[in-house]
Amino acid sequence: MSYSRRAVLLGGSAVLALGAGAALFRPGQSLKAAEGTFEVTLSDAEWHKRLNDKQYAVLREEATEAPGSSPLLYEHRAGIFSCAGCALPLFDSATKFESGTGWPSFYQPLENAVGETTDTSLGMVRTEVHCRRCGGHLGHVFNDGPPPTGLRYCMNGLALTFTPKA
Template sequence: MNKIFSLIIIFSFFSCAGNAQKKSDKAKTYKISKTDAQWKKELTEQQYYVLRQAGTERPHSSELNKIKTPGTFVCAACKTPLYETKHKFISGTGWPSFDRAVKGNVELDVDYKIGYARTELKCNTCGGHLGHSFDDGPQETTGKRHCINGVALEFIPKQK
């Protein structure tokens, strides 16, 4: 009886290791695709860490937190327009926060890097990691908070 019970436990353990954590064999192809060497040459060390390795910058370290001037925040890697100042808000988290992105320019993905599922935000043109989306944004608008690494963005003021 103990042998059967042991076999059942061992079988259960291996069956749980199935496909839940496996990624699809098909990696998404982005409009702008470069080698790691090309990205390393074009980006700063911190930009590469965040955009290409899904890192996170220190909170309160981005000058973009202070920007209130009308304009557009673009991807630091490929210059795709991602966010507008009019959708920016102070979240108190230490990272630039927006309640929505420029339609079609930010991809939502899922990551499990810290042990549970989070909604990851990526540039839809180059696949650069931007940050994460949470459901604790302004309730009077979308209720979303796009928590973005400032180093992943560049700001272009609106022309008068």
């Protein structure tokens, strides 16, 4: 199979245009625009001191960790999952379930723990989930979870810490 120079150039241009369009609608702009509206507000340098590079990328730049890479995916003890940025309790382990997606998943956050924004990156509409107190990006919520809520809070393990119950 051969490709004409024109087809390669048009295909490459289309890929670049899609990438540029996705960058324009990056949900990180909503987080950056909202800086200062959260209870915990730190300078960029202070966030860098508080978080390791991978946590910073997820919580402050809205990156996504590789599926299956988080030890918290395999955490099955009773306890609380909290924000790695500000230590706000977010999820009770009783609401954690095995989604098969490669990320820690929960069917319900703790009351008044998370906020949501519309994420239009990657050419689709999703609901981004962030920490209510510091605005840190946690992951996304989808409507394909188990009862009783039918929701799947698909969270980045790097955005969470776990404290087992005594």
